[in-house]
Amino acid sequence: MTIKGIKDFELIRSLSLDTLNKMFNKPEQTVERVRTVANEALKRLPNASDSGLFLSFYDSVVKLDQEFFARNKTHPFADLIQRMSAQLPPEIKAKIRKEQRFREKLASLDLNSPDFNRDMQELKSLLTDLSKLGMLSPNETKNYENCFRSIQNRFKTGVMESRANEIVSKMSPAFKKGLDNAHTLIRGIDTELTSQMVRSLKECSEHPLSEMAAAIEKKHSNLLQHGVQRRVECAISQIVPQNNTFNKTFIQNFLRLVPILDTFHTTARPLFEDRWAKTLEVLQTQTEVPLDPLFTHYPNLSKEEFIPELCAMAELKYTRGLTLDVLCSPALFEEYFKRTNHALSEKLGALYDANYKKHMLDPHAWFTSYADSIKKPYSQAADIHLNLEDGTCFQNSLDRLSLLLKTPNLKAENIRMGSTQEGRATQARVKYTYSNAKVGLISIEKATELQAKSCERLGLTLSGETPACTTPKELIKFLSPKKDFLGILTLASPEGAHAIDVQIDHKRKIFRFIDDNTGIVEMDNYESFVTGFKTYLESLYPEFLAFKFETFNRA
Amino acid sequence: MASKISLEQCSSSTPTPSPKHQKFLDLKNQLNALHATKEAPADTDEWDWNATTPVTPKHKACIVEFFGQKQSPKTEAEDDSFL
Numbered sequence: 001m002t003i004k005g006i007k008d009f010e011l012i013r014s015l016s017l018d019t020l021n022k023m024f025n026k027p028e029q030t031v032e033r034v035r036t037v038a039n040e041a042l043k044r045l046p047n048a049s050d051s052g053l054f055l056s057f058y059d060s061v062v063k064l065d066q067e068f069f070a071r072n073k074t075h076p077f078a079d080l081i082q083r084m085s086a087q088l089p090p091e092i093k094a095k096i097r098k099e100q101r102f103r104e105k106l107a108s109l110d111l112n113s114p115d116f117n118r119d120m121q122e123l124k125s126l127l128t129d130l131s132k133l134g135m136l137s138p139n140e141t142k143n144y145e146n147c148f149r150s151i152q153n154r155f156k157t158g159v160m161e162s163r164a165n166e167i168v169s170k171m172s173p174a175f176k177k178g179l180d181n182a183h184t185l186i187r188g189i190d191t192e193l194t195s196q197m198v199r200s201l202k203e204c205s206e207h208p209l210s211e212m213a214a215a216i217e218k219k220h221s222n223l224l225q226h227g228v229q230r231r232v233e234c235a236i237s238q239i240v241p242q243n244n245t246f247n248k249t250f251i252q253n254f255l256r257l258v259p260i261l262d263t264f265h266t267t268a269r270p271l272f273e274d275r276w277a278k279t280l281e282v283l284q285t286q287t288e289v290p291l292d293p294l295f296t297h298y299p300n301l302s303k304e305e306f307i308p309e310l311c312a313m314a315e316l317k318y319t320r321g322l323t324l325d326v327l328c329s330p331a332l333f334e335e336y337f338k339r340t341n342h343a344l345s346e347k348l349g350a351l352y353d354a355n356y357k358k359h360m361l362d363p364h365a366w367f368t369s370y371a372d373s374i375k376k377p378y379s380q381a382a383d384i385h386l387n388l389e390d391g392t393c394f395q396n397s398l399d400r401l402s403l404l405l406k407t408p409n410l411k412a413e414n415i416r417m418g419s420t421q422e423g424r425a426t427q428a429r430v431k432y433t434y435s436n437a438k439v440g441l442i443s444i445e446k447a448t449e450l451q452a453k454s455c456e457r458l459g460l461t462l463s464g465e466t467p468a469c470t471t472p473k474e475l476i477k478f479l480s481p482k483k484d485f486l487g488i489l490t491l492a493s494p495e496g497a498h499a500i501d502v503q504i505d506h507k508r509k510i511f512r513f514i515d516d517n518t519g520i521v522e523m524d525n526y527e528s529f530v531t532g533f534k535t536y537l538e539s540l541y542p543e544f545l546a547f548k549f550e551t552f553n554r555a
Numbered sequence: 556m557a558s559k560i561s562l563e564q565c566s567s568s569t570p571t572p573s574p575k576h577q578k579f580l581d582l583k584n585q586l587n588a589l590h591a592t593k594e595a596p597a598d599t600d601e602w603d604w605n606a607t608t609p610v611t612p613k614h615k616a617c618i619v620e621f622f623g624q625k626q627s628p629k630t631e632a633e634d635d636s637f638l
Binding site for chain 2: 282352373465532
């Protein structure tokens with residue numbers, strides 16, 4: 001006879017405590033029946049033909065024991081569970097140990113303990129193990145993770161709540177002051193919410209894992225919502241008397257605003273990312289160079305910079321018409337979001353397209369068409385260790401020019417990008433000189449002269465220059481299909497200036513430019529270089545108004 | 556510093572476009588077509604509208620008293636009075 005044949009085995013394995021209590025008339029009878037069946041199963045285990053069934057029975061007993069504990073704080077099957085677990089295979093025992101450890105850690109969690117952070121780390125690691133062992137579903141795991149994250153962050157103001165605070169603060173300086181004045185009280189609320197969450201975890205640490213996951217998810221989302229309400233009430237209480245007619249409406253609408261913003265961002269971001277992915281797919285069909293890794297070199301061409309900026313811009317448009325009048329009236333609030341949410345996807349799509357065309361289209365088209373000409377990608381903006389706040393392009397260009405004057409045929413891989421210590425120091429002095437000129441301590445001419453002299457640190461002197469051209473088309477007429485050229489292109493816009501090395505060496509077939517915002521770009525021939533360089537300047541620096549070549553000699 | 560010379564123009568016209576340049580032009584057209592949304596231009600009034608329902612002066616006065624107006628030097632005194 002196998003354990004399958006034990007009377008009541010299947011019932012206990014499949015029914016809930018309530019049903020069993022009804023079936024066996026009272027809880028004491030249920031306990032007795034379970035103990036009898038378990039003892040029988042234990043007796044037969046060495047010959048049991050189906051240990052999976054035994055395990056399932058073991059799980060049922062553990063669950064019943066937890067349900068008993070949840071109701072009357074007793075563990076009627078504690079000894080049985082211990083005896084049954086001793087009979088289980090090692091891998092099952094390991095699972096049980098993990099679960100026990102997880103429960104113990106939850107039950108002993110102490111916010112004031114010096115080991116709190118270590119305990120949270122261990123809990124997170126145990127959670128990962130339980131999830132990998134299939135003891136928790138992905139959703140349940142996420143519930144625990146969210147709860148743990150809130151505890152570790154001490155229930156601080158959430159991202160969307162902060163956005164709502166910022167939006168309302170712009171409308172009402174009084175609200176901003178209320179938030180600032182309530183700072184200490186708000187920290188107190190955060191601590192209280194954290195304590196409540198930890199208490200709930202401890203209280204349900206004996207429940208089945210799935211039940212616990214559902215319970216903490218409910219408690220967690222209640223506390224999050226409660227937190228938003230308490231914090232906004234606290235800020236409002238700093239500026240107006242309690243129970244004012246308007247504060248109730250305002251608070252209610254503020255509470256609605258937070259999830260509305262959340263929904264807005266969870267709509268906008270994926271929509272933008274999807275559009276970006278589709279564009280990248282089109283671009284990738286045009287070149288064999290993998291574009292995603294190429295674009296990661298350039299923050300200004302990557303989605304990591306473009307999409308958050310677009311999200312912020314979209315949010316600004318979405319909330320532009322939101323006023324205190326709207327926030328203080330349920331009807332206006334309703335109407336406002338009905339209007340703004342109308343055809344939202346189309347509006348977001350149009351916003352994306354308009355900004356993509358304005359900021360990304362030309363650079364993306366150029367980088368894709370000339371991807372295989374970029375021999376060494378580089379961006380000073382991404383080079384946080386070797387860059388100064390406003391860049392060091394002119395000094396870097398001088399450093400590279402000095403190198404190329406000595407060794408014109410240097411291969412791209414041997415040309416160092418980034419700034420040198422001397423270059424950074426010189427640039428800092430130049431910046432300081434210009435700051436003195438701005439406040440009238442020296443003349444602007446003197447500052448410009450000092451900048452021009454910065455080439456002397458490399459033993460170079462300015463030997464020639466073109467007049468300032470207003471367009472790249474005009475500028476490239478100073479390059480020749482017959483004459484060599486090695487110099488620096490300086491370009492200026494109302495916002496700033498930039499410098500790029502240019503080298504044309506017909507005999508050695510070197511046609512390249514070196515830009516601290518792009519890297520080293522080499523073309524196969526003069527014609528390709530001239531058109532490529534012209535469109536590069538037009539695509540990447542459309543706002544620049546003056547272009548000038550400068551050449552240098554060794555002193 | 557040695558005296559510098561003025562560099563002179565060497566060519567008068569742009570050279571014939573290269574295959575890469577042609578690819579660049581084609582790709583620009585393709586991207587423009589891909590991003591040509593017509594259904595809802597981004598900068599229509601839809602995005603910029605203010606509250607459309609008129610607010611009664613009494614309602615407005617109460618709100619101003621309650622929260623203060625948008626930041627401006629004029630409202631500073633009003634704001635302080637609620638603290």
